[in-house]
Amino acid sequence: MTNPEKFSKFASNKRQYWLIAAVIVLGSILAFFILRPASSTVQHEQGETAEQGHAESEHQHNDAHAAGHDEDQDENHDENHKTEISLSPAQLAAQHITLDVVKTGSITATTRLPARLLVNADQQAHVSAGFAGRVEQVFVQTGQQVKAGQALASLLVPELIDLQTNLHVLQAQLQLAKSTYTQEKQLWQQGISAKQDYLQAQNAYTQANIAVQAAQSRLKAYGASTSSQGRFTLKAPLSGVISAKDLVVGESIQASEQLFVIDQLNQLWLEFVVPDQLINAINPDERLTVEVNGSGTLQTYRARLISLAPSADVQTGRMLARAVLDNPQQQLRPNMQVVVQVPQASSNATGLMVQTAAIQQIDQQDVVFVASRKMSTDGNGKGQVSKDQAHKDQLLFVPRPVQLGQKSNDQQSNDQQWVEIRAGLQAGEQYAAQGSFILKSELEKGEAAHEH
Secondary structure: OOHHHHHHHHHHHHHHHHHHHHHHHHHHHHHHHHHHHHHHHHHHHHHHHHHHHHHHHHHHHHHHHHHHHHHHHHHHHHHHHHHOEEEOHHHHHHOOOEEEEOEEEOOOOEEEEEEEEEEOHHHEEEEEOOOOEEEEEEOOOOOOEEOOOOEEEEEEOHHHHHHHHHHHHHHHHHHHHHHHHHHHHHHHHHOOOOHHHHHHHHHHHHHHHHHHHHHHHHHHHHOOOOOOOOEEEEEOOOOEEEEEEOOOOOOEEOOOOEEEEEEOOOEEEEEEEEOHHHOOOEOOOOOEEEEEEEOOEEEEEEEEEEEEOOOOOOOOOOEEEEEEEEOOOOOOOOOOEEEEEEEEOOOOOOEEEEEHHHOEEEOOEEEEEEEEEOEEEOOOOOEEEOOOOOOOOOEEEEEEEOEEEEEOOOOOOOOOOEEEEEEOOOOOOEEEEEOHHHHHHHHHHHHHHHHO
16 A cells, blocks of 8 residues: 555544544533533432421421420410419409408407397386376377476376365465564564563474475475466476376376386397307407398497396306497387397417408318419529519419418408418418409309310
């Protein structure tokens, strides 16, 4: 083969090599660009899948944690919902709920006993004529108010006629004795008459004067005038109410016969039986409170213990006590049945006490709704007083179980009723004093809604 042929063949093979190399390079480039996006997509998808799995895992963990946290919050919320009530000052005022603090002091217990009102015998008058006679007029009726000195009845008294007639005779004899005495005195002074005659005239005049004064005093003692012609006016010895009248016009009466009874009702007696267990427990220095239930309203009065029977009744064996009750308006009447509150000395000199209205019963347990400022939780989970303006004035009321002691059931007007607290509270704690039943109602409604 000639050199030109060899060179031509070599050049042809060389072009084939370059063409094959170019094809291989081009194919490699195309393969690189074709395969790289797929790999990136796969890696990106794998990355996203891994991230999504991690996110889902973290989300599930967060959900579980949140669910547990929410469950705890729900449990705490439910628990708080069952035991706490939050109210603002405006709500307290609208519900008429008042607050007080636990105080220290002594409780005076009282026992309620049936009692009866009686006429005060020290302010009562039994009116009689003092002699026999006949009733001519009656001026008053039973139940009528009379004044002292007011005419009650007019009587015709034969004995009074005799007394008045005798007085007239004695007065005439006195005039005669006086005239004789004056004459004998002049004659004796002139030396005409003997001194003995003068002294006899003087003695007769003195005796006549004494007789007239005696007759006048007797009429005055009867309350009769000297010129009434046997008629006697019976008058009221004191002001009061005619509670009894035992005479009619034309009736003959006897001496010392009781015709009228006049009662002063501005003060009454109160009598009640003292049980054996209270005989030594009554405090005589305490005022008694008397309850009178009339016309559907309970009224109270004050009474003062004046006597306790020195011995028990022979038949019943009971001790009788008596007190004085002022009745200035005379609204009470004798024989009314009332209730008296007898105070007793306190068993404890000093102890804790709250108002009786604050005591409520929840699940057969005596409780008091204790008030405190609403608390918030800081970043460390510790409680602190809320600084939120909307909540800082709100109060939380929590029912606190308590152990009760003796109670004061004194019904004095404007006085609070107290109950002794033996356990469960501390002095100075704030609590719902009045209107606590509203808190109990709200608490029960909240429990019913939670159960539903």
